[in-house]
Amino acid sequence: xxxxxxxxxxxxxxxxxxxxxxxxxxxxxxxxxxxxxxxxxxxxxxxxxxxxxxxxxxxxxxxxxxxxxxxxxxxxxxxxxxxxxxxxxxxxxxxxxxxxxxxxxxxxxxxxxxxxxxxxxxxxxxxxxxxxxxxxxxxxxxxxxxxxxxxxxxxxxxxxxxxxxxxxxxxxxxxxxxxxxxxxxxxxxxxxxxxxxxxxxxxxxxxxxxxxxxxxxxxxxxxxxxxxxxxxxxxxxxxxxxxxxxxxxxxxxxxxxxxxxxxxxxxxxxxxxxxxxxxxxxxxxxxxxxxxxxxxxxxxxxxxxxxxxxxxxxxxxxxxxxxxxxxxxxxxxxxxxxxxxxxxxxxxxxxxxxxxxxxxxxxxxxxxxxx
Amino acid sequence: xxxxxxxxxxxxxxxxxxxxxxxxxxxxxxxxxxxxxxxxxxxxxxxxxxxxxxxxxxxxxxxxxxxxxxxxxxxxxxxxxxxxxxxxxxxxxxxxxxxxxxxxxxxxxxxxxxxxxxxxxxxxxxxxxxxxxxxxxxxxxxxxxxxxxxxxxxxxxxxxxxxxxxxxxxxxxxxxxxxxxxxxxxxxxxxxxxxxxxxxxxxxxxxxxxxxxxxxxxxxxxxxxxxxxxxxxxxxxxxxxxxxxxxxxxxxxxxxxxxxxxxxxxxxxxxxxxxxxxxxxxxxxxxxxxxxxxxxxxxxxxxxxxxxxxxxxxxxxxxxxxxxxxxxxxxxxxxxxxxxxxxxxxxxxxxxxxxxxxxxxxxxxxxxxxx
DNA sequence: CTGAAAGCGCTTACAG
DNA sequence: CTGAAAGCGCTTACAG
Numbered sequence: 052x053x054x055x056x057x058x059x060x061x062x063x064x065x066x067x068x069x070x071x072x073x074x075x076x077x078x079x080x081x082x083x084x085x086x087x088x089x090x091x092x093x094x095x096x097x098x099x100x101x102x103x104x105x106x107x108x109x110x111x112x113x114x115x116x117x118x119x120x121x122x123x124x125x126x127x128x129x130x131x132x133x134x135x136x137x138x139x140x141x142x143x144x145x146x147x148x149x150x151x152x153x154x155x156x157x158x159x160x161x162x163x164x165x166x167x168x169x170x171x172x173x174x175x176x177x178x179x180x181x182x183x184x185x186x187x188x189x190x191x192x193x194x195x196x197x198x199x200x201x202x203x204x205x206x207x208x209x210x211x212x213x214x215x216x217x218x219x220x221x222x223x224x225x226x227x228x229x230x231x232x233x234x235x236x237x238x239x240x241x242x243x244x245x246x247x248x249x250x251x252x253x254x255x256x257x258x259x260x261x262x263x264x265x266x267x268x269x270x271x272x273x274x275x276x277x278x279x280x281x282x283x284x285x286x287x288x289x290x291x292x293x294x295x296x297x298x299x300x301x302x303x304x305x306x307x308x309x310x311x312x313x314x315x316x317x318x319x320x321x322x323x324x325x326x327x328x329x330x331x332x333x334x335x336x337x338x339x340x341x342x343x344x345x346x347x348x349x350x351x352x353x354x355x356x357x358x359x360x361x362x363x364x365x366x367x368x369x370x371x372x373x374x375x376x377x378x379x380x381x382x383x384x385x386x387x388x389x390x391x392x393x394x395x396x397x398x399x400x401x402x403x404x405x406x407x408x409x410x411x412x413x414x415x416x417x418x419x420x421x422x
Numbered sequence: 423x424x425x426x427x428x429x430x431x432x433x434x435x436x437x438x439x440x441x442x443x444x445x446x447x448x449x450x451x452x453x454x455x456x457x458x459x460x461x462x463x464x465x466x467x468x469x470x471x472x473x474x475x476x477x478x479x480x481x482x483x484x485x486x487x488x489x490x491x492x493x494x495x496x497x498x499x500x501x502x503x504x505x506x507x508x509x510x511x512x513x514x515x516x517x518x519x520x521x522x523x524x525x526x527x528x529x530x531x532x533x534x535x536x537x538x539x540x541x542x543x544x545x546x547x548x549x550x551x552x553x554x555x556x557x558x559x560x561x562x563x564x565x566x567x568x569x570x571x572x573x574x575x576x577x578x579x580x581x582x583x584x585x586x587x588x589x590x591x592x593x594x595x596x597x598x599x600x601x602x603x604x605x606x607x608x609x610x611x612x613x614x615x616x617x618x619x620x621x622x623x624x625x626x627x628x629x630x631x632x633x634x635x636x637x638x639x640x641x642x643x644x645x646x647x648x649x650x651x652x653x654x655x656x657x658x659x660x661x662x663x664x665x666x667x668x669x670x671x672x673x674x675x676x677x678x679x680x681x682x683x684x685x686x687x688x689x690x691x692x693x694x695x696x697x698x699x700x701x702x703x704x705x706x707x708x709x710x711x712x713x714x715x716x717x718x719x720x721x722x723x724x725x726x727x728x729x730x731x732x733x734x735x736x737x738x739x740x741x742x743x744x745x746x747x748x749x750x751x752x753x754x755x756x757x758x759x760x761x762x763x764x765x766x767x768x769x770x771x772x773x774x775x776x777x778x779x780x781x782x783x784x785x786x787x788x789x790x791x792x793x
Numbered sequence: 794c795t796g797a798a799a800g801c802g803c804t805t806a807c808a809g
Numbered sequence: 810c811t812g813a814a815a816g817c818g819c820t821t822a823c824a825g
Contacts, residue, residue, distance in 0.1 A: 057540075057569060070812045075804060085810055106486060107802035109477045110817045120521075125506050131496045138523045147542060150491075150521040152509045161536070169428075170473040171518060196471075198428060245803055281711035287502075307708065314713045337498070337678065340652035392458040417648045430818055441796045446820060456794055481801045652812035 058101045067095045078103055086350045114373070118363060119149045119173040121164065123180045127279070128335050129307075129352055133179055133204055136356030144364050149173055153180060158382025161189040165197065174373070175200045175363040178213075179356075182249035197376035200366045202359045206249045211381040216358045218350045218386050220250045224257020226348050227302045227330040227391045232265055234397035236300030236328050240273045242287045242312065244304045254304045254332065270295070273328060277308045284311020292319070299327060300396075306331035306338045309345055313395065317342075328396040343394035358384060438466045449474055480543060483742070488519045489734060490537065490544040498650070499676075499706050500723055504550055504575055507727030513525050515735050520544055523747045524551060532560040536568065545744070546571045546734040549584075550727075553577025553620035568584045568747035571737045574728045577620040582752040587729045589721045589757050591621045595628020597761045598673045598701040603636055605768035607671030607699050611644045613658040613683065616676045625675045625703065644669070648679045655682020663690070670698060671767075677702035677709045680716055684766065690715070699767040714765035722757045728754055 060078075064071045069088060076084050077092040084092075095101070109115040119364060125131045140147050149171065151164055168176060178190060178201055191212050194201070203215035222243075233241055239373050242259045244251030255274070262269060272295035277283035286302055288311065291298055303309035309331030321327050323343055331338060334349035362384075367373050392398050433451075435442045440459060447455050448463040455463075466472070480486040489512050496502045509519050520542065522535055538549060549561060549572055562583050565572070574586035595612075602610055612629045615622030626645070633640060635741055643666035648654035652762065655674055674680035680702030684694060692698050694714055702709060705720035733755075738744050763769050 057802095060804095061802080070811090071802090072804075073811060079804085083810060088810080100537075102537050104481070104802050105542045106477050106480045106803075107817090109805040110475070110481055110802080110819085113817075115477060117427065117520075123504045125496060131502060135496050135523065138521055142522070146537075148521045149488075150519045151511055151513070166471075166473050167518075171476045207653060281708050285711065310708070311711065314711065317713065337652050337681070340656065340682065342688065382812090428818095431820095432818080443797090443820075447795090450820085454794060455799090459794080475818050479820075481803085481818080482820040484801075522802060672814090 057104070058099055058104065060101075063092070063095050063101050063288065066099070067092045083236075084157060092095065096127060098330070113172075114174045114367070115147075115172045116145060116294050117147045117149050117171070117173050118137070118360070119151060119171075119176045121151045121153055121176065121178050121180055124152055124154050124306045127181075128333050129205075129350070130179055130181065132352045132357040137177060137179070137360055140357045140360040144360065146174070146360075147363070153156045153396040155179060156186045156189055158189055169198060174367045175202070176376075177202055177204060177359050177363060179204045179359075182208055183245075184247045189308050194376050198381055199376065200363060200374055201361050201376040203243045204355055207383050208249055208353055209368070211383050212283035212380050213376060214362060214382050214384075216355045216362070216386070218355060218388060220253030220388075221257035221260070223253040223332055223388045224259075224262045224302070224346045225258075226388060228261035228333070230346070230390055230396060230398065231300040231302060231328055231330060231390070232261070234300075234324070234328055236397070237267070238273070238295065238297050239267075239297065239300045239302060240288075240291050240298045241275045242275050242284055242301060242303045242308050244277060244279050244308075246276060251304055254302075258302050273298070277304065278312075279307055281307045281311040281314070284308030285315045286311075288315040290313045301327065301329050301333050303329065306333045306335045306341075306347055309338075309347070309395070310341055313341055313343075313345070323395050324397045330396055334391055339393060341395070346393045346398075347391050349389045349391050351388070355386055358386075425775065428475070430469055430471075431474065434463070434466050434470065434472050437470070438463045441460055459777045473585070479720070484543075485518060485545045485738070486518075486543045488518045488520050488542070488544050489731070490522060490524045490539045490542075490547045492524055492547065492549050492551055495523055495673060497554075499704050500576075500721070501550055501552065503723045504727040507742065508548060508725040508731055511728045511731040516546070516715030517731075527551060527557045527560055529560055532564065536564055540569060544570060545738045546573070547574055547747075548575060548730050548734060550575045550730075553579055553690075554616075555618045556757050561570050565747050570747065571734060571745055571750055572747040573734050575726055575730050578754050579620055582754050584747060584757075585733060585753050587726045587733070587749050587755045587757070589723070591624030591759075592628035592631070594719045594721070594759045595625040595630075596632045597628075597759060598625075598703070599629045599632035599728060601717070601761055601763070601767060601769065602671040602673060602699055602701060605671070605699055607693070607768070608638070609644070609666070609668050610660075610671045610673060611662050611666065611674060612636075613645070613646050613648045613662075613674045613679050615648060615650050615656055615679075619648060622675055629673050643667070648675070648682075650676050650678055652678045652682040652685070656686045657682075659683045659686040672698065672700050674700065676710075676720055677704045677706045677716060680709075680718070681712055681765070684712055684716070685713075694766050695768045701726075701767055702785070705762055710764060712766070717764045717767035718762050720760045720762050722759070726757055731759075 060074050064074045074092055077089050103145045122134050123130045141148050203213050205217050207217050243255045275287035275291050279286045301312050303312055309329050312329050316323055316327050329344050331347040334347045338345040338347050431442045431445050435445045448460050457500050493505050494501045512519050515779055574584050576588050614626045646658035646662050648658045672683050672684055680700050683700050687694055687698050702716050702718040705718045709718050710718040
């Protein structure tokens with residue numbers, strides 16, 4: 052059986068009648084090779100299917116052409132959407148992705164993970180774990196020891212200590228709330244995500260700020276916490292209605308919880324948006340097919356992932372030594388969300404006509420959604 | 423600035439007053455080291471935080487302790503669920519995961535991908551791309567050249583040519599259909615996935631076989647194709663109702679399309695399950711909170727991913743040389759699906775009481791779902 | 794139980 | 810424009 056041991060650069064060199072480092076020059080596209088020599092080498096490579104051993108190359112170059120992505124599981128819409136974008140852009144730029152799922156970050160796991168990534172000589176790290184509780188401190192205490200650059204995606208509590216790409220989550224709350232007010236709602240409830248999440252706190256703050264700016268008073272019954280799930284949206288809306296029966300609009304902090312509100316409203320016989328206007332966040336694929344189609348706030352998550360890869364690549368590939376994490380300027384890139392108006396809310400008439408050309412398009416139309 | 427160049431085994435050896443390969447023996451847990459020598463070395467390692475360079479180790483050992491996973495994007499529920507399970511089990515066994523997303527497999531991309539994985543010296547490959555059209559042929563033609571083991575997850579058309587872990591998709595169709603018949607339905611429609619997908623064809627075949635076994639005739643109006651999306655479920659059900667108004671049950675080939683059917687039924691004023699029973703597939707997290715909660719067929723996808731990793735690890739870590747893909751016995755491991763009864767179908771009375779203790783639990787209960 | 798030598802497959806200076 | 814030498818950081822035989 053032809054046990055095709057992998058070809059080495061030396062064997063290719065012998066076959067082409069040149070030295071090993073001439074082959075090295077060819078496969079690295081160095082300019083200083085005679086055209087006919089280069090062609091002879093390329094010919095051999097084509098015939099044999101030779102591909103250089105990236106482990107050996109990494110050892111000599113001191114870089115692995117690999118980026119580690121630390122993600123928070125694949126169950127949440129945002130994180131997995133970001134991961135897709137990261138993988139795509141990284142592949143375009145010649146990096147492999149080393150995937151690490153960290154479902155319950157604690158000091159020991161973070162330590163083990165970072166040590167493992169360091170041992171594997173990754174060129175850089177994208178930390179795509181949302182900021183929940185004080186989990187960001189786990190990372191902060193390790194920054195000084197990291198020998199490679201690291202970029203955060205999402206979150207930015209307190210003084211930033213690492214470069215990050217994030218979405219303006221307060222603007223998400225403002226966009227949704229301004230829209231509900233413009234549609235005539237005056238008693239707006241909010242269903243937040245878990246307050247331990249930075250995103251959840253920011254979205255809520257955007258809601259509260261907007262109400263205050265419009266001179267509207269807040270009462271306790273208008274704020275309920277969910278846990279991002281459909282059922283928590285159902286439960287929160289039930290509790291809210293019990294204490295504040297005159298609620299006429301809901302800002303749910305994600306589309307799943309908004310779906311829960313739609314279900315609960317339906318089971319109570321409420322009409323949406325006539326009796327209750329609803330706005331979600333995320334613009335998940337299903338949201339345009341909820342009943343009624345959901346008005347939501349879209350986040351440029353794909354762009355966030357791509358920018359993270361580009362920033363990391365710039366640090367890695369730039370002239371000069373690759374900076375350690377602690378040496379990078381901790382700049383924050385903040386991206387803006389975008390409101391998508393559908394049928395679950397009462398927009399001002401002009402706005403509605405501009406967005407929805409025909410009433411019959413309710414179940415069919417899909418927005419172009421450059422997420 | 424302490425530019426902490428990474429420690430090498432030689433420096434650790436010097437600090438401990440031993441030779442490099444004694445350190446090597448310690449970090450590889452070889453038995454033939456004197457206890458006090460070993461302790462001295464471990465002490466230095468603890469103090470310095472030394473971690474061996476996996477690139478160098480990979481170069482000498484001829485393996486990278488890395489498994490490549492080729493997945494079909496993260497948008498579909500099944501593939502991303504499988505990926506999570508693979509990552510978890512691989513991490514437990516000391517493998518890093520190299521993630522590759524292949525959204526539109528074609529000959530050129532598959533070639534480039536496999537060459538890249540080979541160059542990066544991955545120890546094995548898990549091919550988690552569903553079998554769509556003839557995309558499996560792209561792989562088949564490359565098997566002979568692969569120098570590492572490869573395991574398929576999902577699909578198994580024709581003669582298997584590689585080991586695979588898959589779910590019995592025909593059984594999915596049978597389980598759903600038997601259940602609908604047991605509930606008294608007699609005019610069952612099916613909304614299939616795209617017929618280019620192996621899973622879709624198998625689920626449909628299970629449905630058709632079961633009807634035939636019960637002596638029920640099939641008519642054209644009972645089969646419509648969807649594309650796994652909510653809106654295609656809406657459209658398919660609309661078309662079906664137009665030509666077969668007496669349809670009293672729908673087997674939708676995934677939960678998204680089942681959701682579309684629920685919406686469409688609702689908008690037509692149909693009661694579920696009284697006028698129309700509905701069964702989906704996948705048991706996505708939201709399905710227990712649809713209106714009404716969806717009866718569905720759960721697939722052991724997590725188990726499939728774990729088994730794939732274990733099988734690959736056995737091939738890699740086994741005694742003797744690691745086999746090339748073409749040298750592995752192409753056995754298929756077939757896992758069985760499981761029916762989960764909720765409120766969107768009319769089960770036989772005994773069965774219903776066993777599963778749902780109280781009618782009030784509709785929106786609250788969540789099944790334990792060892793997927 | 795421990796160490797000196799050679800080598801994994803590349804690339805990086807250094808010569809010419 | 811091209812090649813002989815040294816080395817990246819480990820591990821694998823081989824001695825003792």
